[in-house]
Amino acid sequence: MENVKDLNSKPLTVKQYLVVSSMLFGLFFGAGNLIFPIHLGQLAGAHWGLATVGFLVTAVVLPLLSVLAVSVTRSEGVYDIGRPLGPAFALVFMILIHATIGPLFGTPRTATIPFSVGVQPLLPSNLAHVGLFVFSVLFFGAAFLVSYKESNIMSSVGKILNPVFLVLLFAVFMLGFLSPMGTAAKQSVTTAYQHASFFNGFLQGYNTMDALAGLAFGVTVVTAVRQLGKTSAKSNAKVTAKAGLIATSMIGVIYVGLIWLGATTLGRYKVSADGGVAFNQMFTHYLGGVGHALLATLLTVTCLTTAVGLVAAFAQDFHKHFSKVSYRQWLAFMCLASFLTANFGLDQILLWSTPMLMFLYPFAMALILLSVFSPFFKRDPVVYAFVVVFTAVPALLDMVAAFPPVVSQSGFGKALAAFQQDTLPFASLGMDWVVPALIGAVLGLGIHFLKPVFAGRRVVTSEHVNVK
Structure with a gap:
């Protein structure tokens, strides 16, 4: 195109x-x-x-x-x-x-x-x-x-x-x-x-x-x-x-x-x-x-x-x-x-849609923001990968917490909820994906911008070896 x-x-x-x-x-x-x-x-x-x-x-x-x-x-x-x-x-x-x-x-x-x-x-x-x-x-x-x-x-x-x-x-x-x-x-x-x-x-x-x-x-x-x-x-x-x-x-x-x-x-x-x-x-x-x-x-x-x-x-x-x-x-x-x-009716649709939305929205928000700012890091897959991987765990925990009581109130669901609330910042506000996503962004961008530096060092080192 x-x-x-x-x-x-x-x-x-x-x-x-x-x-x-x-x-x-x-x-x-x-x-x-x-x-x-x-x-x-x-x-x-x-x-x-x-x-x-x-x-x-x-x-x-x-x-x-x-x-x-x-x-x-x-x-x-x-x-x-x-x-x-x-x-x-x-x-x-x-x-x-x-x-x-x-x-x-x-x-x-x-x-x-x-x-x-x-x-x-x-x-x-x-x-x-x-x-x-x-x-x-x-x-x-x-x-x-x-x-x-x-x-x-x-x-x-x-x-x-x-x-x-x-x-x-x-x-x-x-x-x-x-x-x-x-x-x-x-x-x-x-x-x-x-x-x-x-x-x-x-x-x-x-x-x-x-x-x-x-x-x-x-x-x-x-x-x-x-x-x-x-x-x-x-x-x-x-x-x-x-x-x-x-x-x-x-x-x-x-x-x-x-x-x-x-x-x-x-x-x-x-x-x-x-x-x-x-x-x-x-x-x-x-x-x-x-x-x-x-x-x-x-x-x-x-x-x-x-x-x-x-x-x-x-x-x-x-x-x-x-x-x-x-x-x-x-x-x-x-x-x-x-x-x-x-x-199946509106009530059932709303009941089961919330968990999927809690799972997908963090990924969607991360990918939308990455796409908007992608010209600054040339759509480097490394940046995308770090952000998405770090977003995955809180997104999964949010999905389990949003399931109907048969899942969210089970022993498994309660154990994950306790881990989520005790470990991830802003979990009580439903925003627990933000800090992990930011950490992933910092790591990914750091690798992206440092790659040329390390590449330059490898070139210098190999040239030095060849001279010897």
Whole structure:
């Protein structure tokens, strides 16, 4: 791709940038991006401001960095981000990322959240399973049709679905700001957020899965930008980075509003079990039955845009590396697998997704940061290897601690938790991977920058021997 010239040598217009940014926004912003911030606002109460800052780091800054990582390294997907550690690691990392945000957890969630929050409350309890089955068939059928032609993704998401979503969301914000349920700064604060609001907000940002999704969406965004004629690596990366900045800035503004709205709901309601319940309460308060219909529409539209991005990215990446199976065959497999997982229900998906996120996020954050700063050490595999190896142990311990009680509260789980809390700094905050990763970075960078010195000494020594 380095020697390829742009088919379109002219700068993109503002409208074209907005379409790409709108597409990226739509791919990132799903139902989880609506319900988790609202729930965070309820949990943080009066401390919503500091919790918001922590949330924005993992839910906005990190996804932006993931887009920049794709741009800086001129990658086309998750595989290229892990490539410095060898093809085997890159392939395993790609499969784990796509499995997590794809058929195992992320993509099924795009169907179960709008159903659980918007549709299920309207159905008799005995029809819940049948309702989920029918809804998920229609939902993933629509996702398959929209992404069937790769060239349709940008126009469908960027020009149609996403603007509809933004109009609906603007209506929600107007209601909340014009007639708030309470004063956010005066609401009660849950125990966990009384002394660690920032770090708890930081960990809540994991639930959006956007840092992982940003890596996976790289191939979709690069393909879309190529369709605008920016086919060289340099110009494609430049457009991707600018579009990413616009999209994530929009998302950040929405997050601040949603977290504030969540805190204000405490003026009328208690802390809910999840953000979906809080969202439902808010709509019912302002609009009654009409509000519920609007909520169902809003969630379905925003989830469909994210589902389209996830299934397309999965199919594009897997077709690239397993080319005997076509893009459309991978797409069909992804939609079918996501449909099957979705029918286990939202509660089971959320229960088992947390351990995988606690395991993958430290690796993703480390690789994203390494990619962004890779020009300073020429993507030296030694630096990558030290950071990833040192990150592996705390990531595994975090995964075990996040498992359901059948694992985390077993004798084995308790023993690992005790070792983790006693040995690793910041373990109680869920940040125990930071110090090991930094140690790995220092060692790796030290070796990288000292290699020329040792190489020079070997040359001098051999020359000295030859002279003798």
